[in-house]
Amino acid sequence: MPKQTFFNLPDDKRQTLILAAEKEFSRVPLFEASISNIVKTAGIPRGSFYQYFEDKEDAYLFLLNQQAKARQGNFIALLSKNDGNLFDAITEMYRLILLEIPTQENLEFLKNAFLNMTHKIENIFTKIFSVNESSEKLREISSMINKENLNISDEDDLTHVIQIIMSVTFHNLVEKFAKELTYEQAMSNFKIEMNLLKNGLCKQGI
């Protein structure tokens, strides 16, 4: 959280600072962004930055939260518009994000927010499991998968199935470590989600 000083700032000065930060975080991923650049762009002394924010990430998180708030009402509105249908609402949300981010230069940092996590590491998870599309291994693995029971119509679907399972597995790992879950909790969550995946998130015939 930015310090109170930041919120006490006159609107225009605060806005200048926000724009400068957005610009810097849009230029490069978080870890490369430099406070020096932000203060230079904003035309404020270095010390002032630390008067307002704890550090670089503090500013970054503030920007993300700003965006979050902007989208909060958005998603709720979408749910409402789609009669509570989670899939329709999230699909529309996804569409809006895809459409919005490329058009606003200062939102580039949101795109970086997603890429940051992978950065040059590309997809760590993919690396750890050695499953990436250009790899021989993926083909080997794909060929070994028993497709009889999978609900897929072609090879392309299989790739998507793998992607889905990997996303969910990855998410579970992050949760496990971030929340310091016990082994039992982590396994239990994982199994629940795998079962949901197998059986489908919607009742049949819908």
Place this chain on the structure above:
Amino acid sequence: MPKQTFFNLPDDKRQTLILAAEKEFSRVPLFEASISNIVKTAGIPRGSFYQYFEDKEDAYLFLLNQQAKARQGNFIALLSKNDGNLFDAITEMYRLILLEIPTQENLEFLKNAFLNMTHKIENIFTKIFSVNESSEKLREISSMINKENLNISDEDDLTHVIQIIMSVTFHNLVEKFAKELTYEQAMSNFKIEMNLLKNGLCKQGI
């Protein structure tokens, strides 16, 4: 990729360096790790490090790839053992990772690999959508979701359903930006995966 020089190194020296790097990356997340610490621990001059690696990330990726290779055979073996059943294999893989990481101190960096991505940012995606468990908003959103058609037995399942959808959505966003997919490609992939989620990844009755 590390430079050839690194692979030309005598085994013991290379191993010392690997251990030093693992130690440093296990100590702190990637962006805080310092090359100075690695060379100090390994007892090699600073310049040598750059003789072997491009930079910090190069070393980091090398370590991850090493782990990847160690697990590659692993996963294939698991698939084979489980008659190609993807769910069983991945569940066993997951279990093994959970069991293995906490016991080996020098594998702590793998744990960091997952946490890195989220770092202090926790779950950026969660922030952007303002859906986190402690938030009022999640309750509000949950209450608005039409649960009639969802294949869930209780409120707890609903949380898992949301987690799954978020993981997959997040993954799609990362893919979109990392691979610079067009809007159409990104939407198409997303819809395919959402449909798979709705209908289930396995044929009924399995």
Place this chain on the structure above:
DNA sequence: CTCTGAAGTGACATGATGTCATTTCCCTAT
């Protein structure tokens, strides 16, 4: 008009990165 606490300021100590001129090592050819 003065006093006081909050905010602003920028020089500075510290420490990290990547480079490069120089030295050392080791293999090969004579």
Place this chain on the structure above:
DNA sequence: ATAGGGAAATGACATCATGTCACTTCAGAG
């Protein structure tokens, strides 16, 4: 055995970023 040459090793250095702090300025209350 030794001279030559290319690869590898070395560590001092230029550069740059961070966070701090002593000092200054400001603005509002009395």
